Structures are given as structure tokens and as C-alpha cells.
Amino acid sequence: MGELLGVAVLGAGHMGADHIRRLDRMVSGARVAAVADPDEARAREAVAGVDGVVVHAEAEAALDTPGVEAVLIASPGPAHEEALLAAFARGLPVLCEKPxxxxxxxxxxxxxxxxxLGRRLAQVGFMRRYDAEYRRLKAVLDDGGLGRPLMLHCVHRNVSSPPGFTSAMLIDSSVSHEIDAARWLLGQELTAVTVLRPRPSAGAPQGLWDPQFALFETDGGVLVDVEVFVNCGFGYQVRCxxxxxxxxxxxxxxRGPLVTAGGSAATPVPQDYLVRFAEAYDREVQSWVDATRRGLVTGPTAWDGYAASAVAEAGVRALERGARVTVDLAPRPALYA
Incomplete structure (x- = not known):
């Protein structure tokens, strides 16, 4: 590889533009070599001020750009499979945002x-594994001083949901982070899920079941509950x-400074996941670049991505049926043992 890892970024929306900024300004050892987005104007806006970037409308054209040695996929989820397979065909390592x-x-x-292929090329973007607080939580659990885990209580709140957000997306988009975090923290697979629905919040768009309460069971006997509330109105909160x-x-x-004034004390609440997990995203992408330059893949695997999709799919069925649904995973290939 060259002095700087040439990265093609697929997708120049909210997440993709942030990754372009990150690769250009925050991460060492890499450069943005190409960007692809069907909206070329949006892509050109995202790379304004970044030198040496080639902009394409088609993903495969970006992958074939001279100097591209790795791929960061930040396009909408339905485009991920095709992009991953195209990267595999070219032998390109990939960091793919979830799902x-x-x-x-x-x-x-x-x-x-x-x-x-017989070798790992894909890393999936479950950035909570790179968050300093979650890593400390993982270290405490792995140490074993508190005994075996019995329950995980999780909270996932957003200020508001974007247009077109569906009731199913509370599970397969939002709670997918908790699904992976639980698997990673516990070292166990999730085997069943039940989803309960309190009455919808007055702040939820018409027809959206928000909030929801998901209960997962693991193969190690741990219960994991997740409150997901994507139109809470006051801030972005993630707790475990x-x-x-x-x-x-x-x-x-x-977190943040406690400001006391005018007879009250207040702490600012982040309004966006890119604020709350900014350092985790930086650490994730830097780790990926460093590993890729050494010819390694060290982060969440394609199997982790599959397991999260399978559990989320069961969760959506549980939401729709109002009943407990078991999770059926395919046999794990030896590559991910």
C-alpha cells in the first residue's frame, strides 16, 4: 500500500459526509481517494476542500478508481450487499456501516x-465497541469481579425520527446497536425476542409505534431489555x-459540565449520535485504517453483521405478531470461529 491508504467512500449523506471529514482531518494514514453518490452535487459538496478526490455517481466506478485500496460503505442499507460483494470481487477491505x-x-x-474467499475483508460499523465507556464496561464484565451477568438494562433515545422512519426501524435500525453491544459485552448469542408497545407518545408521527420495549434472551441465560424512544424530544441518550x-x-x-445559574443546575444533553459517539467513530475508523495497512481485519466481522440482522429480523416479527419469536442462526463458518 502507498504512504496513505486510498479509501473510496460510498455514500455522501449525513454519515458519509462525516466519514469524509474524519478521514481527511482526524485519521492518520489514510486519504479519501474517491466518493460515490447518486447525487453527485451532494458528493461534491461533501468533498469540498479535500484534495485529490474523484467523484462518481456509481459505486463500482469509485471502486475502480486508481489509488483506491479500501472501501468505506456509508450508503443506505439496501445498497450494502451489492457494494460488499463488488469489493470482495476486487479483493478490497471494507468498513461497512450497519446494517x-x-x-x-x-x-x-x-x-x-x-x-x-477464505479470508476476512469486511468489518461492520458497530462503533459502540470503540466507545471509551462501553470498553470500560466490557473490561469490568470480563474481569469477573462482579460475578456472572444476569441482566442488561439498555436505553436508546433520539430527539426525533427522520421522515419515513417506520415502527420496524425502531428495532432493525436503532436497537440493532444494542443487539450487537449485548452480544459483544456478554460473549453470548441472542436466542429469542419479545417486543412490547406502550401507548405511542404524543410526539411520535402518526402511525409510528414509539416508544417500544424489547426483551432479548441469550443462550447463557441473561435477559437484555431495551427501551427505545426515537421521538423523546429532549436529546440523544444511550445507557447500559x-x-x-x-x-x-x-x-x-x-456527560458534560454542570452549569449552575439562575437558581438551577443543568448538564447539556447531546442532540445527535455523531456528537455522543464522535470519539468512538474516530477510534473505530483509525483502528480500521491501521489494521488494513497491516493486512488485517480486527473489528466486528461479517458474522456479527449477519447475527445482528437475524436478531433484528426476529425482533420485527415479534413486534408485528405481539408474541415471543425465537432467533434461528445459520451454522457459523469456520472463518469466524
């Missing part, structure tokens, strides 16, 4: 394609508490 594929069948096709045999540990309490 790896919206449906478990597509995610499994990606897993099977990578397994046929592990309750163990001899104690508990919690992360995600609101």
Missing part, C-alpha cells in the same frame, strides 16, 4: 461470499447497565 444488509438472507449471502451476581456497572450517564 451490513437489511435482511438476514442478504447478510448471510455476504458471509458465505467472504467464507468462499449490567446487573451481575455481586454488583452492577452502568455507563451512559449524561
Amino acid at each position: 451490513m444488509a437489511p435482511e438476514s438472507a442478504g447478510a448471510l449471502r455476504v458471509v458465505e461470499a467472504e467464507a468462499r 447497565e449490567a446487573v451481575c451476581e455481586s454488583g452492577s456497572v452502568r455507563v451512559g450517564d449524561d
Whole structure:
């Protein structure tokens, strides 16, 4: 590889533009070599001030740009499978934002394609694994001093949902982060899910079941509950508490300066995931670049992406049926053992 890893970024929307900025200004050892987005005007706006970038409307044209050695996929979820398979065909390492594929069948096709290659090329963008607080929580659980985990209590709140957000997306878009975090923190697979629906908030768009309460079971006997509320109106909050045999540990309490004035005290609440997890995204992409330059893939695997899609799919069925649904995973290929 050259002195700087040449990265093609697919997608120049909210997430893609932030990754372009990150690669250009925050991450060492890489450069943005190409960007692809069907909206070329948006792509050119995202790369304004970035030198040496070639802009394309088509993803495969970006992958074939001279100097491209790796791919960062930040396009909408339905485009991920095709982009991943195109990258595999070219032998290009990939960091793919979640979901790896919206449906478990597509995610499994990606897993099977990578397994046929016989080597890992894909890392999936579950950035909470790179968050300083979540890493400390993982370290406490792995240490074992609190005994075995019994329950995880999770909270996932957004200020508001974007246009077109559906009731199913509370599970397969928002809660997918908790699904991966639970698998990683516990080292266990999620085997069943139940989704309960309180009455919708007055702040939720018409027809959107928001909030929801998801309950997951693991193959190690742990219960994981997630409150997801995507139109809470006041801020972006993510919390996780592990309750163990001899104690508990919690992360995600609101951070920031405590300002006391006018007879009250207040702490600012982040308004966006790019604010709350800014450092985690920086650490994730830097780690990916460093590993890629050494010829390695060290982060969440395509199997992790598939498992998250399969659990989320079961969660959507549980939401629709109002009943407990079991999770059926395909056999895990030896590549991910």
C-alpha cells in the first residue's frame, strides 16, 4: 500500500459526509481517494476542500478508481450487499456501516461470499465497541469481579425520527446497536425476542409505534431489555447497565459540565449520535485504517453483521405478531470461529 491508504467512500449523506471529514482531518494514514453518490452535487459538496478526490455517481466506478485500496460503505442499507460483494470481487477491505444488509438472507449471502474467499475483508460499523465507556464496561464484565451477568438494562433515545422512519426501524435500525453491544459485552448469542408497545407518545408521527420495549434472551441465560424512544424530544441518550451476581456497572450517564445559574443546575444533553459517539467513530475508523495497512481485519466481522440482522429480523416479527419469536442462526463458518 502507498504512504496513505486510498479509501473510496460510498455514500455522501449525513454519515458519509462525516466519514469524509474524519478521514481527511482526524485519521492518520489514510486519504479519501474517491466518493460515490447518486447525487453527485451532494458528493461534491461533501468533498469540498479535500484534495485529490474523484467523484462518481456509481459505486463500482469509485471502486475502480486508481489509488483506491479500501472501501468505506456509508450508503443506505439496501445498497450494502451489492457494494460488499463488488469489493470482495476486487479483493478490497471494507468498513461497512450497519446494517451490513437489511435482511438476514442478504447478510448471510455476504458471509458465505467472504467464507468462499477464505479470508476476512469486511468489518461492520458497530462503533459502540470503540466507545471509551462501553470498553470500560466490557473490561469490568470480563474481569469477573462482579460475578456472572444476569441482566442488561439498555436505553436508546433520539430527539426525533427522520421522515419515513417506520415502527420496524425502531428495532432493525436503532436497537440493532444494542443487539450487537449485548452480544459483544456478554460473549453470548441472542436466542429469542419479545417486543412490547406502550401507548405511542404524543410526539411520535402518526402511525409510528414509539416508544417500544424489547426483551432479548441469550443462550447463557441473561435477559437484555431495551427501551427505545426515537421521538423523546429532549436529546440523544444511550445507557447500559449490567446487573451481575455481586454488583452492577452502568455507563451512559449524561456527560458534560454542570452549569449552575439562575437558581438551577443543568448538564447539556447531546442532540445527535455523531456528537455522543464522535470519539468512538474516530477510534473505530483509525483502528480500521491501521489494521488494513497491516493486512488485517480486527473489528466486528461479517458474522456479527449477519447475527445482528437475524436478531433484528426476529425482533420485527415479534413486534408485528405481539408474541415471543425465537432467533434461528445459520451454522457459523469456520472463518469466524
